[in-house]
Amino acid sequence: MTGLSAALKRAAPAPDLPRFRAPVVFGVLLLLFAVLVARSLYLQWIDNVFLQEQGSSRFSREIDVPAHRGRIVDRSGEPLAISTPVKSIWAFPGQVEAAPEKLALLARALETTPQALAKKLNDGSDFVFLAKQVPPEVAERVAALKLKGIHDQNEYRRFYPAGEMASHIVGFTGDRDVGQEGIELTQQEWLGGKPGSRRVIINRRGDVVEDVESIRAPQAGRELSLAIDARLQYLAFRELKAAVELHKAKAGGLVILDAQTGEILALANWPTYNPNARNRVAREKMRNRALTDVFEPGSTLKPFTIAAALESGAVRPDTVIQTAPGFLTLGPNTIHDAHPNGALTVEQVIQKSSNVGAAKIALSLPSATLWQMLSDAGFGTAPNTGFPGEVAGRLRPAKTWKPIEQATMAYGHGISVNLVQLARAYTVFSSDGELKPATLFKGSGAVAGRPVIKADTALAVRRMLELAVGPGGTAPKAQVPGYRVAGKTGTAHKLEGRGYTNKYVSSFVGFAPASGPRLIVAVMIDEPSAGAHYGGEVAAPVFSTVMGSALRTLGTPPDAPSDNVILPAEGSAVREET
Amino acid sequence: MVRLNLLLLAVLVLCALSLVTSRHQARKLFVELEREQARSHGYETEFGQLQLEQSTWAMPVRVEKIARVELKMQIPGPRRIEVVPGEVLR
Numbered sequence: 100m101t102g103l104s105a106a107l108k109r110a111a112p113a114p115d116l117p118r119f120r121a122p123v124v125f126g127v128l129l130l131l132f133a134v135l136v137a138r139s140l141y142l143q144w145i146d147n148v149f150l151q152e153q154g155s156s157r158f159s160r161e162i163d164v165p166a167h168r169g170r171i172v173d174r175s176g177e178p179l180a181i182s183t184p185v186k187s188i189w190a191f192p193g194q195v196e197a198a199p200e201k202l203a204l205l206a207r208a209l210e211t212t213p214q215a216l217a218k219k220l221n222d223g224s225d226f227v228f229l230a231k232q233v234p235p236e237v238a239e240r241v242a243a244l245k246l247k248g249i250h251d252q253n254e255y256r257r258f259y260p261a262g263e264m265a266s267h268i269v270g271f272t273g274d275r276d277v278g279q280e281g282i283e284l285t286q287q288e289w290l291g292g293k294p295g296s297r298r299v300i301i302n303r304r305g306d307v308v309e310d311v312e313s314i315r316a317p318q319a320g321r322e323l324s325l326a327i328d329a330r331l332q333y334l335a336f337r338e339l340k341a342a343v344e345l346h347k348a349k350a351g352g353l354v355i356l357d358a359q360t361g362e363i364l365a366l367a368n369w370p371t372y373n374p375n376a377r378n379r380v381a382r383e384k385m386r387n388r389a390l391t392d393v394f395e396p397g398s399t400l401k402p403f404t405i406a407a408a409l410e411s412g413a414v415r416p417d418t419v420i421q422t423a424p425g426f427l428t429l430g431p432n433t434i435h436d437a438h439p440n441g442a443l444t445v446e447q448v449i450q451k452s453s454n455v456g457a458a459k460i461a462l463s464l465p466s467a468t469l470w471q472m473l474s475d476a477g478f479g480t481a482p483n484t485g486f487p488g489e490v491a492g493r494l495r496p497a498k499t500w501k502p503i504e505q506a507t508m509a510y511g512h513g514i515s516v517n518l519v520q521l522a523r524a525y526t527v528f529s530s531d532g533e534l535k536p537a538t539l540f541k542g543s544g545a546v547a548g549r550p551v552i553k554a555d556t557a558l559a560v561r562r563m564l565e566l567a568v569g570p571g572g573t574a575p576k577a578q579v580p581g582y583r584v585a586g587k588t589g590t591a592h593k594l595e596g597r598g599y600t601n602k603y604v605s606s607f608v609g610f611a612p613a614s615g616p617r618l619i620v621a622v623m624i625d626e627p628s629a630g631a632h633y634g635g636e637v638a639a640p641v642f643s644t645v646m647g648s649a650l651r652t653l654g655t656p657p658d659a660p661s662d663n664v665i666l667p668a669e670g671s672a673v674r675e676e677t
Numbered sequence: 678m679v680r681l682n683l684l685l686l687a688v689l690v691l692c693a694l695s696l697v698t699s700r701h702q703a704r705k706l707f708v709e710l711e712r713e714q715a716r717s718h719g720y721e722t723e724f725g726q727l728q729l730e731q732s733t734w735a736m737p738v739r740v741e742k743i744a745r746v747e748l749k750m751q752i753p754g755p756r757r758i759e760v761v762p763g764e765v766l767r
Contacts, residue, residue: 260732
């Protein structure tokens, strides 16, 4: 170095350095230093997010706080759907290093064979579920083996204790505990829990040592009380299933309503499915037919025709209607009675279920009056029970009715309803003329309905419906020993394509005790094909069993001495065609 | 002056030590809290499972089967039921 500078000096004499050079160099250095200081101040005070995040990621963690999905219970608190924590066990097959004997232990803990386990681990994928939704005990046994590459995760599984009995109402949840069908779907907002999260400080081993802050408080799902009574639901389901099997029917539905509040106490459908094991269940079976399918109600609609006529003053219960010779011709169409009757009073028209009588009464009314009655009774509008996909049925505007349509409408053809709608419409007669809202949710006592007819009219129709169940009526098999029963049968030809077929829908709607109605039961059997098809023979016995057992279960005092019941002999019932 | 400084030093050391102990206490209590919370969560889980078990045992189908088959019970026919009118009871 000295040699070099000596050489340079020799080559050229030292130039005259400018006098400002030292201050400039010093100034530049100072500036650079100032930049560093400014940068560090900037990082410390202004743009501190990144570094703070980096720092905190070394020791703080955000962890999820799980939240339960709310239970669904029946009106007395019996569970219909419960979520319980389970674990799913998964693995990164590439990372699993374990001796064969360890794997054998793992297989035993998972209740499978070592071969099946090995097959899962060697199928070539990066990620594999070894067991889905196992009880926490199983997961603990697996964790105790401390195997590398094997992990578990928390999940919730939903169980349905009532199984296939209530599956159509309750519905089910899909992956990640989100509702997919039924009440689980419509009430997702209410039932669904919102998982929270919190920030914690962890130590070297990953244990939580301090709670820093709660980022989001977990919000547990709320419990939902349905109007369903599990005991009645079981009764309804059992009897419906028995009836569908006995009559080799295609399907069936049964609804029990509280006659005073309109709450749906039971709603059973057949066919059904088990929500706890629903792999490969046909969509067909998942349909809640009582709310999403319509049918032509047939004679169960006659009481509304009569009520409209009574209300408008066109007839009185003892007005005589000539139904001979048992048919009525309107242009090219003819209406038949299954059994020709002579002159009948209005009461007897209901008792014997005369189509001609009902048609004549309907034709004596303006079409708008009849339409108003049916519309007020809830036909043509969805019942609004809180169930997804319920249908409104079809009630065409009165202006478009031809006389033949007005006549057939009188006995329930040319109009379509669903079973819940039909049952609900009968609250008009079971209360004092008020239509009650049908709901699936538990209410708190008396509900104000919408007045449809006068209390006197309701009482008069109730009397007629009692006659229909009595001796000489169409449904003596609907009698319940110990109770006074009122109800109406229906037997409708099924409409397929353009015309009516020889397939039937048998139905019965009624309520009891007639002196102070407590329950309404509506039964519908679709395509009974074991011989009998009249509502009085197919649906009425189901009504009788369900109503009797339900009233006993609820402890309703009998309103008729039990020794005055005439147990109907086989084949004594008056038959009806619609 | 020196004596005051020494006193302040002693107070400072005392404060520092108490901070350490209270911090340690807090950690320990927190661990305990965590454990209790985990336990309460566990009980909740167990409660759900027991409810499930209870409703499985109490399933109407099962109750009816036991009543009919094992206990040989049956629903009495209408002729075997006698209704006691309410007025008589009062």
